[in-house]
Amino acid sequence: MRIVIIGAGLLGVSTAWFLAKSGNEVVVIDRRSAPALETSFANGGMLTPSQAAPWNTPGIAWQILRLLGQDESPIRIKYSRLAGLAGWGTAFLRYSKSEHFRNNFQKNIRLARYSLDQVKMIRQQQGIVYDHSHQGTLKIFQSREALRHARALLEIAAPETIRYELLDQQAVIALEPALEPVSDTLAGGLYFPDDEAGDAHRFCLELANASSLAGVSFLYDTTLTAMVRQGNRIQSVRTTSGDLTADLYVLAAGSYSRMLAQSINLRLPIYPVKGYSLTIDTVNTPGRLPVLPVIDELRHIAVTPLGQRLRIAGKAELAGYDTTIDSRRSGLLLKFFRQLYPELASGLEPDAIQPWTGLRPYTCDGVPLIGSCSIENLILNTGHGHLGWTLAAGSGRLIADMISGNRPGLDLTPYALSRFE
Ligand SMILES: Cc1cc2nc3c(=O)[nH]c(=O)nc-3n(C[C@H](O)[C@H](O)[C@H](O)COP(=O)(O)OP(=O)(O)OC[C@H]3O[C@@H](n4cnc5c(N)ncnc54)[C@H](O)[C@@H]3O)c2cc1C
Numbered sequence: 361m362r363i364v365i366i367g368a369g370l371l372g373v374s375t376a377w378f379l380a381k382s383g384n385e386v387v388v389i390d391r392r393s394a395p396a397l398e399t400s401f402a403n404g405g406m407l408t409p410s411q412a413a414p415w416n417t418p419g420i421a422w423q424i425l426r427l428l429g430q431d432e433s434p435i436r437i438k439y440s441r442l443a444g445l446a447g448w449g450t451a452f453l454r455y456s457k458s459e460h461f462r463n464n465f466q467k468n469i470r471l472a473r474y475s476l477d478q479v480k481m482i483r484q485q486q487g488i489v490y491d492h493s494h495q496g497t498l499k500i501f502q503s504r505e506a507l508r509h510a511r512a513l514l515e516i517a518a519p520e521t522i523r524y525e526l527l528d529q530q531a532v533i534a535l536e537p538a539l540e541p542v543s544d545t546l547a548g549g550l551y552f553p554d555d556e557a558g559d560a561h562r563f564c565l566e567l568a569n570a571s572s573l574a575g576v577s578f579l580y581d582t583t584l585t586a587m588v589r590q591g592n593r594i595q596s597v598r599t600t601s602g603d604l605t606a607d608l609y610v611l612a613a614g615s616y617s618r619m620l621a622q623s624i625n626l627r628l629p630i631y632p633v634k635g636y637s638l639t640i641d642t643v644n645t646p647g648r649l650p651v652l653p654v655i656d657e658l659r660h661i662a663v664t665p666l667g668q669r670l671r672i673a674g675k676a677e678l679a680g681y682d683t684t685i686d687s688r689r690s691g692l693l694l695k696f697f698r699q700l701y702p703e704l705a706s707g708l709e710p711d712a713i714q715p716w717t718g719l720r721p722y723t724c725d726g727v728p729l730i731g732s733c734s735i736e737n738l739i740l741n742t743g744h745g746h747l748g749w750t751l752a753a754g755s756g757r758l759i760a761d762m763i764s765g766n767r768p769g770l771d772l773t774p775y776a777l778s779r780f781e
Contacts, residue, residue: 374756396564404673409472410552414726434660451724475754491667492558632719
């Protein structure tokens with residue numbers, strides 16, 4: 361079967377790899393000059409089934425209101441963008457009801473676990489290197505109440521349990537000695553031993569190379585300008601490199617999937633949620649380096665060691681498709697990092713820090729869109745929100761199995777667009 365994939369981010373590349381392995385003819389198009397140069401470029405680097413909870417937790421409306429009022433809020437809304445946000449935002453709040461949340465959390469956990477197995481398999485089979493580590497994730501808390509709340513949310517996911525250990529202050533420092541200077545501020549932590557970490561961009565580069573060797577054609581610097589729909593099918597796609605035809609088309613264009621789908625009257629409930637990261641080169645940085653990924657519940661940041669670099673990620677902004685780097689917002693990430701790792705931060709050279717921003721393709725229920733839709737030969741693999749790295753390999757495998765007539769490792773129904781009908 362001939363398949364055109366739109367987008368060479370985590371989702372497009374993973375799909376291409378598994379489709380090629382199943383003997384399909386695959387063409388991937390991307391407007392950029394190489395894979396993973398948009399949201400998959402410098403994300404938090406965490407492969408975390410432990411963080412599979414959709415962001416719309418029960419009570420999120422009050423939490424957003426409270427956070428919006430704070431100077432250094434992790435959440436920001438550009439009020440000039442409210443018009444495009446209303447429908448998605450209302451649904452986002454609706455899906456925070458306990459029964460939806462539990463259901464959606466479980467869907468993500470199942471997919472995250474399956475996905476991690478696929479990542480391990482790719483790593484073992486291909487021997488690809490992407491600064492990966494498998495030491496788990498540590499989540500730290502500054503108050504007992506926040507810790508109790510986090511545990512309660514994890515219990516909601518039962519029976520799809522996530523393995524974790526409850527840590528007191530001493531145990532947190534024993535696990536991550538680089539936090540010792542701030543030990544007095546910590547109430548405890550949760551350690552998730554099954555999580556992994558790694559550089560998504562490097563993973564995509566390596567997997568795209570392997571896919572090319574397996575026969576996939578990558579058309580870079582190629583923008584999709586229109587999908588030509590005839591009745592219930594896509595007839596062809598128009599690109600800046602000419603028209604392309606295929607038996608099937610896979611839409612994996614991240615936050616832009618919504619716009620592209622809109623042009624053929626297909627509504628995808630995705631909104632771009634902007635985030636920031638800093639990448640710090642630690643080669644010449646004196647001081648104790650962190651040894652494992654840490655999520656700070658209070659500051660809403662994640663700090664992940666990636667080989668000889670550290671990745672600091674956070675922030676959630678509803679600002680449409682604006683991808684400019686606001687130095688005040690990236691400066692806040694640095695400020696929080698300095699608060700958390702004061703010893704390490706005191707030796708940092710400013711030119712060792714690389715700021716970045718990306719748009720998380722967020723569905724209104726926090727679960728990705730994977731599988732068929734009302735257009736017969738269009739397959740969706742998009743809307744993975746804050747979990748695109750965690751869920752990519754599994755999503756790619758599921759799509760490839762579905763298309764190739766193999767029995768998918770998970771039932772795809774819970775991830776279908778039709779759940780919104
Ligand atoms: C700050 C931040 C931190 C994050 N941290 C984590 C984390 O720790 N763990 C985790 O699991 N996830 C994380 N994520 C989420 C994850 O990065 C995303 O879910 C994932 O990268 C989305 O991948 P994608 O392939 O769907 O989209 P993208 O990577 O954006 O890929 C889409 C591709 O489509 C192409 N494209 C778009 N429109 C067109 C067009 N018209 N023509 C041709 N090509 C087009 C783009 O060029 C792009 O390459 C984070 C995200 C952010 C922003």
